[in-house]
Amino acid sequence: MEFLASQIAELLNGTVEGDSEITVNKLSKIEEGELNSISFLANPAYQEFLYDTDASIVIVNNDLELERPVKDTCTLIRVENAYECFAKVLEAYSQAKTVVKNGIEPNSYIAKTAVLGDDVYVGAFAYIGENVKIGNNVKIYPNSFVGDNTTIGDNTIVNAGVKIYHECEIGSNCTFHSGVVIGGDGFGFAPNKENDYTKIPQLGNVIIEDHVEIGANTCVDRATMGSTIIKKGAKLDNLIQIGHNVVVGDNTVIVSQTGIAGSTKIGKNCLIGGQVGIVGHLTIADGVKIAAQSGVGYSITEEGKVVQGSPAYAMGEYKRSYVGFRKLPEILERLAELEKQIKVKDI
Amino acid sequence: MEFLASQIAELLNGTVEGDSEITVNKLSKIEEGELNSISFLANPAYQEFLYDTDASIVIVNNDLELERPVKDTCTLIRVENAYECFAKVLEAYSQAKTVVKNGIEPNSYIAKTAVLGDDVYVGAFAYIGENVKIGNNVKIYPNSFVGDNTTIGDNTIVNAGVKIYHECEIGSNCTFHSGVVIGGDGFGFAPNKENDYTKIPQLGNVIIEDHVEIGANTCVDRATMGSTIIKKGAKLDNLIQIGHNVVVGDNTVIVSQTGIAGSTKIGKNCLIGGQVGIVGHLTIADGVKIAAQSGVGYSITEEGKVVQGSPAYAMGEYKRSYVGFRKLPEILERLAELEKQIKVKDI
């Protein structure tokens, strides 16, 4: 497939700066750009690469100011939002390339009481339990498991080896990657007299709303009672732990290996870094940003607050404290020197 | 199913305070309590909800002192331990509700040399290897794998997609959630002359004693030699890493995403928070509590010690240090001010 710069500019509602007849047939990163490839520049930190790239087309922001000319072989397409537009190009390219799976492969197991929509794919060794309802255009890859009474909305993709327990409600246009576990028991045990533990039955479920993506080997526990809820548009990376009865708000993004303990409510449009821990029964306001590796021990009620540390507090203050931390050996020396001087004066 | 307050009080050996003829047909959390539901109050932090709840029955501790009357629609049942009693109610409710799986589903693989007890469930696409021995009433869900020569005790539940390697010994009344891996190789490599690594064969196994629960996607590595052992009643949350030759003591509870490196021995009745790291070859005494996100670099010999930090030390001291950490910018200012004053006096 070959595309003209002018065709791409039209698709993206952009302006060509250079040769509108130049063609591309592949994608590249700007720092590895080859002839006949299309790339993009969104992050200003990468601007240096723009002037040396061999990419034939680079998508850039309208407001980008060139510090010097790009190569003769390079045509720019200026758009409102280069990152978003490149995603569109990728999407178009991806759709042209993807083999769409369809139909029921032999050696899958579909309970007689299950109901499947149109254009569904069920791979070999996938298991669809009793009374499961699956919408149109859903793709269930091999070795996946969907427990009894669970429902899955239209266009959702369940990759190989995903496990969804019974009685969960999965929305439309979701993507789950391999190894995801939805609806395992919450972690609840009541100590009893013998210093032993009685298991608290986990009778609730998990609700995943529409347009949610969940990364490989991430776990979302079922609620003790009621529901653990991942709201519309939330994006969860790999190896994340979501405890029972947690609520993750709309469009909140959570990076890999973060854990959220039971019953905590996270607002919408939050950005939670990797390896963060949030203790149970907290409330985190909308738009809060939490730096990677932070530990959150208290509710955060201020919208849009940015925190860091373990326990976490305002990021700017944390950074100042960390500067002090690095100076602690010096602080101890200065303190000792002051004490010596004071003593000298005493004599 | 409807239950009378008087019936529940009898089951729990409790005392009714209110209308003993009132009925419930569902469970609720106290802060979300609806009419005809039963709830409980164990955590004093939730006491405010007691006075406004619409739950028809609330289980409370005998020693709870009311600060004001509850609603007219609310009947209390007083018991010795509200949390434990509510667990009993949940358990009774759960048993009434659960569909027990039984029998061998088509498309499972059971080696001819495997021996299965009575009332066993083997789901489709589950794999039972050579010489495996499975006790009575064991439930092996779809897509699970049990390697050659492994044994599983009575009543154990192996959820969908659990992988248990060869030659492991699994006790009775255990529960493994989806994605659990038991008996993968320990992480051992000997550097050799070429600055390359020679793999140390991992020839031991894993022993899981009775009444152990292991959460989704948790990994327990097999021993290099001998056994990695999870002792009776231990509870492991999701996404935990247990290295080769580790021993986890009786009734020890480990929260999500914690990692324990090779050959470390953890005592009984310990409480280990989430995202804790414990280095290899240590010994942790009985009853030790380790705060979330701590890093333990030394053995802890004092029983019941509570530690925090990375490296971890006594929690009270850590908290005082962290107060100081937050004051570091101020400390630097005060130090500079003192130095100025001393200098002034010098002149």
Added chain:
Amino acid sequence: MEFLASQIAELLNGTVEGDSEITVNKLSKIEEGELNSISFLANPAYQEFLYDTDASIVIVNNDLELERPVKDTCTLIRVENAYECFAKVLEAYSQAKTVVKNGIEPNSYIAKTAVLGDDVYVGAFAYIGENVKIGNNVKIYPNSFVGDNTTIGDNTIVNAGVKIYHECEIGSNCTFHSGVVIGGDGFGFAPNKENDYTKIPQLGNVIIEDHVEIGANTCVDRATMGSTIIKKGAKLDNLIQIGHNVVVGDNTVIVSQTGIAGSTKIGKNCLIGGQVGIVGHLTIADGVKIAAQSGVGYSITEEGKVVQGSPAYAMGEYKRSYVGFRKLPEILERLAELEKQIKVKDI
């Protein structure tokens, strides 16, 4: 199987110190050594066990100086590198013991366009997609998934329940443990005007070179464009996250639960401890060592540097700062005392 001390010494090119006619038939750890077992001593911290062990043979380093005699029942074999030599003994023992799986089990799925080498094992419920190429002597255990167009080199072991997405390139002599996910989508979303996210299609792949071992439930994401690469001889422990477009250099060792964000390049021969986080778009030089639980926020350009902390810096400096951290309550007291004394002098 019984082996003479003299036979083993010959295998290892070592020297017998004691009874060269003594025989062993099993392996043991030095602290649990029994009669007729062979053990080794490499870590000086374990030297005390040498004098009391009941092991019949102990492999030790040539340069070990005995502080007192070992038991009469104990024969030493001195070698250049005791750990490496014991690994050889383990390997020989392991090979004698291992049952090699071979052939295609019923109930596996192999696409007609897939090509398999000689002596391949494909377990039941394993799925081999379209155009997959599998080398000689590859072992694919049950419930594994190999997506379309993926290739796997000779002698590689894919344990039960591993998921490898489409179009990945896997080398020879690799081992993947259960639950490993190779080639799941990288975590990339472009914010759009509605404060919602557009998914960036992940069109690249994963390349795993030869002699790589990857532990249970570890995830290696596919590249957005190009390849995520794990180079020759790298060893990854369990539950690790490798982001899209990351490169891990030759023979680099990464311990459990570490996460590496997108586009970061790790050099060769690095040692990265457990629960480390490394942010995206960094470069880490060859031979760098990163202490467990560290957070790396900046590129490390100095070869062989050893860092700790979050954010991480030189380990020696970090340790001195941490000494200061523990003294912060005392620092605050000393500061207050100085301020009081200065004030007194003012009056």
